[in-house]
Amino acid sequence: MKVLVLTSGGVDSTTCLAMMVAEHGKDNVVALSVSYGQKHAKELEASMKIAKYYGVEHIYLNLSEIFKYSDCSLLEHSDDEIPHESYAEQIDKSDGKPVSTYVPFRNGLFLASAASIAISKGCEIIYYGAHSDDAAGNAYPDCSESFNRAMNEAICEGSGGQVRIEAPFVSWTKKDVVKKGLELNVPYELTWSCYEGKDKPCGVCGTCIDRQQAFNLNGVTDPLVLK
């Protein structure tokens, strides 16, 4: 069986890719990376290195056209500052609404694109690395279990039963994801999570804070920070 893995170059999707290569073999895994007009290309570069490391076919898609009407702070054309606080702090302030780093229906578009390409490539399952931390407090509504369930049904129905979604981490914390990845010797030094595109991770944006915490809770230092 062939599967497709959505890869962003970050910790979660790289761990997911490692699991799938271990389970299905590299020739049965297609990696798909989607650019949505981020302020930098570090994530894409990381996803290319990781696909090469695992020897899997890698497809790159640029969907930035779709997001050019959004004022999300992650986007290249936005003048808004990327918040320097943890997700938990952002969620506290957001009053149950999506946070300023919510890219409109991004995961919906990633999964719809993945469904189309999976059908064309003969892949039966789309794997992606959404986990429970991201869905907390409705900060990223397109990471929730209810979204995943509905999107999976839409993809099953709309493909005539050819494809379905699996989000193996949907009830895991980021700490659990890193624990699994450490067991699989994931090359985390090749990954990139920071919202800023500098030489080294900034250490103060939401994703840097959560990433470091996930490594610390596993009793190790993030290899990217050690580099």
Added chain:
Amino acid sequence: MKVLVLTSGGVDSTTCLAMMVAEHGKDNVVALSVSYGQKHAKELEASMKIAKYYGVEHIYLNLSEIFKYSDCSLLEHSDDEIPHESYAEQIDKSDGKPVSTYVPFRNGLFLASAASIAISKGCEIIYYGAHSDDAAGNAYPDCSESFNRAMNEAICEGSGGQVRIEAPFVSWTKKDVVKKGLELNVPYELTWSCYEGKDKPCGVCGTCIDRQQAFNLNGVTDPLVLK
């Protein structure tokens, strides 16, 4: 309230656009047209003329990158012939599977793109012109009521309740759609449905056959054929 209408330049979506302009006023309607790598640009040209006719904002999106791995006969890079037979005949031969003119998860991608742009543009509802004829026999599984229901839930959940889908024709036949459009004086001479991109509609592809029949059942001749 602002709404977004998916427009292809064909009969169904143009009728849907006419209904929305009548209901909400032209300044509250955004039209979105998506190219997916068709063999010709006649549909897009038609959708531009129609948006201009109704005086609504028109957004054009090119998603052909996503579909370049598909061998669907409608796509520019495919050498396959577009079938010269009605949908009913194609469905009879397809044995419950999608027909050769099924573009992988196309409507899923259209709706996911529409959801993202609707959020950015402050539109609360996405309207699109799927109708019951297209869903018959699972020929186009991404036109079915069960797909629409699931996709609507995915979009509601994934947008944090900001957007939902309405498919007003989902239980109508194409004959019913044309009946409604004739009441609204839709300029059908500006629309384009034929899968081929010639000067005049070919008259023998599935969409030409169904279109002419829908006009004939309403006792009128298709104004595009009269032109």
